[in-house]
Amino acid sequence: MHLDIPTLTLASLLMGVGASIGFTSLMTVLHTQRVLRIWVAAIWMSTVAITLIGLRNHVPDLFSIVLGNGLLTASNALALKGIATHLDLSLRWRWPLVFVAAYTAFIAWYAYVTPSLGTRLLIGSLQAMGFNFAFAYLLFRHSKPEIRASCRIAGAVMLVNGLFYFARSLMPLPPGQDIMEAGTPVVATYVIGILTGLASYFALLQLITERLMVDLRRAAQTDGLTGLLNRSAIVGEGRAAMARCQQRGLPFALLIFDLDHFKQINDTWGHDAGDAVLRHVTRVLSQVTRWPGQLASRYGGEEFVLALPGASMQQALDVAERLRHALAHSPTRIGHQSIPVTASIGVTVARPGARFEQLVREADEAMYRTKFDGRNGVSWAELDARRLAEAGDSRC
Numbered sequence: 202m203h204l205d206i207p208t209l210t211l212a213s214l215l216m217g218v219g220a221s222i223g224f225t226s227l228m229t230v231l232h233t234q235r236v237l238r239i240w241v242a243a244i245w246m247s248t249v250a251i252t253l254i255g256l257r258n259h260v261p262d263l264f265s266i267v268l269g270n271g272l273l274t275a276s277n278a279l280a281l282k283g284i285a286t287h288l289d290l291s292l293r294w295r296w297p298l299v300f301v302a303a304y305t306a307f308i309a310w311y312a313y314v315t316p317s318l319g320t321r322l323l324i325g326s327l328q329a330m331g332f333n334f335a336f337a338y339l340l341f342r343h344s345k346p347e348i349r350a351s352c353r354i355a356g357a358v359m360l361v362n363g364l365f366y367f368a369r370s371l372m373p374l375p376p377g378q379d380i381m382e383a384g385t386p387v388v389a390t391y392v393i394g395i396l397t398g399l400a401s402y403f404a405l406l407q408l409i410t411e412r413l414m415v416d417l418r419r420a421a422q423t424d425g426l427t428g429l430l431n432r433s434a435i436v437g438e439g440r441a442a443m444a445r446c447q448q449r450g451l452p453f454a455l456l457i458f459d460l461d462h463f464k465q466i467n468d469t470w471g472h473d474a475g476d477a478v479l480r481h482v483t484r485v486l487s488q489v490t491r492w493p494g495q496l497a498s499r500y501g502g503e504e505f506v507l508a509l510p511g512a513s514m515q516q517a518l519d520v521a522e523r524l525r526h527a528l529a530h531s532p533t534r535i536g537h538q539s540i541p542v543t544a545s546i547g548v549t550v551a552r553p554g555a556r557f558e559q560l561v562r563e564a565d566e567a568m569y570r571t572k573f574d575g576r577n578g579v580s581w582a583e584l585d586a587r588r589l590a591e592a593g594d595s596r597c
Contacts, residue, residue, distance in 0.1 A: 213395050214255055217248035220402045231413065236287045240405055243279035246272050266312045270325060271305035277332040284336055287408060288343045288352075304328050326370035333363035351411035355404035362397045424499040426476055427483040435498030435506050440557045442496060442510045447553070454517030455557075456507040457564040458524070458546040461576040463503040466540060474535055478542055479503065481533040489527045490520050506561070514550045514581060521546045521579045529577060545571035549582035 224241045231237055253260065253269035278297035285292035304324070311320045336359035344352030422434035430438065439455075446453040460466075460482065467475040479499070486497055486505065496508040507524075509517055525546055533540040547568030549560050563582035571580040 211255065213398070214248065214251050216395060216399060217244065217251050221245045221248045224402075224405075227409070231409070234409065234413070236283050236412075237409060239279055239283035239286060243276045243283060244402075246279060247276035250276060262312055266321070267305060267309045270308045270321070271301065273325075274304045274328050274332075275301045277329065281332060281335055281339075284339050287412065288339060288345070290339065290343055300328075322372075323370055326366045330363045330366035330370065333359045333366060337363060347415045348408070348411050351404075351407045355408050358397075358400045358404040362401060365393055365397055427479055427499045429483060429486075429505070430496060430498040432498065432500050435496055435500065435508070436557060438496050439506075439508045442494065442508060443551060443555075443557050443560075446510050447551070451511045452513045453551040453560075454509040454512040454514065454548065455551075455560040455564045456509070456517060456521050456524075456546055456548050457500070457561065457568045458505050458507075458521075458544040459568055459572070460503040461543045461545055461572075470535070470538065470540060474533075474538075474540060475503075477535050478533045478540060481531075482528065482542060482544075485527050485531055486524065489524050492520060506564075512550075514548070517548045517550060518579060518581060521548050525577065525579055543577035545569075545576045546579045547571060547582070548579060 221241070221244045224237070224244055228234070228237045228241050250269045250272035253265050253272070255265075257265040259265075278301055281297060282292050282294070307324055308321055311317045311324075337356045340352040340356035340359065344356075422430055424431045443453045460478070463475065463478070466478055482505070483497075483499075486507070490497070490507060490509075492509045492512060494510045496506075496510075498506040498508075500506045507520075509520060512520070525544055529541075529543050531542075533542055545568050547564040547566065547570070549563040549567060551560055567580040567582045571578045574580070
């Protein structure tokens with residue numbers, strides 16, 4: 202079978218159209234994935250660019266050479282923005298836009314002022330190489346543990362792409378000014394380019410798939426209102442964190458706190474106000490308690506659990522008092538209304554051989570002593586309470 206540039210351009214175009222339609226269809230289902238919208242725009246832009254380049258000799262060079270190549274590098278800039286967004290990185294548009302404008306100007310110069318197909322192929326290869334190396338760097342350097350597998354695979358694909366374009370930049374420059382009549386070396390690069398492009402599409406799909414799986418797992422483990430761990434998640438992760446502390450001989454503290462008179466808040470201001478109070482408490486909790494490896498949960502209703510791996514009783518009491526003070530001095534504001542919020546807190550620390558569920562019961566009993574003593578305070582699990590808890594466990 203004879204392969205020439207027009208045939209390969211058509212094949213590349215059809216692949217781009219197929220990928221554009223496929224990713225667009227995926228976007229209509231996964232419409233909450235912002236990064237997918239960016240990548241869809243990049244793929245469509247690339248498809249339009251390939252169409253314009255493929256129409257060489259049928260449309261003015263301003264469209265097929267200058268605009269086509271400009272859109273091609275702009276699609277790379279969009280893809281870079283998408284990868285940064287996927288990795289939760291901030292990427293300003295300024296430098297990518299400057300690069301796209303400068304690249305397009307170079308293409309125009311070597312198309313009209315000093316016509317040179319070889320030079321255009323060279324700078325085109327270098328820009329593609331630079332972007333693919335940038336893709337690979339971000340994916341390898343900034344991937345998070347939960348999405349690291351797909352980032353490493355995609356990074357490897359982008360690295361191979363970059364090396365391919367680097368090799369293409371070293372290829373002997375073809376004579377003449379018409380890429381459609383270029384020789385076998387250019388044809389070979391088109392074939393390899395189609396394969397690497399296809400691999401890139403699959404790499405993007407893998408990135409999206411793993412991110413979606415992570416999001417689904419996180420949704421199953423978090424409380425929809427506050428974003429904290431839900432009850433089953435805090436029990437599972439709390440057991441694991443407590444076991445690690447026991448293996449290393451480290452303390453493990455647990456706090457339970459309940460919002461005082463929360464029913465009155467709902468009855469007086471309504472359930473929307475109650476939800477606002479719960480979100481406010483979550484914000485205060487995240488600002489005040491920044492313990493390494495802490496686990497925070499909305500345990501149920503207006504009750505919260507905070508696990509502090511490595512914390513002693515005194516350290517846990519200090520955290521509890523800071524939290525109590527912060528809540529008491531930062532009422533929830535809804536419009537012009539100010540809703541006071543206080544909490545009753547119970548604290549306990551694990552003993553050798555203790556189970557996570559025991560700590561929950563001990564801290565819960567300490568919290569109810571706080572309520573009995575007048576609320577808006579901190580109590581800790583005393584020896585007698587622990588013995589009662591252990592006696593209850595032995596009867597079970």
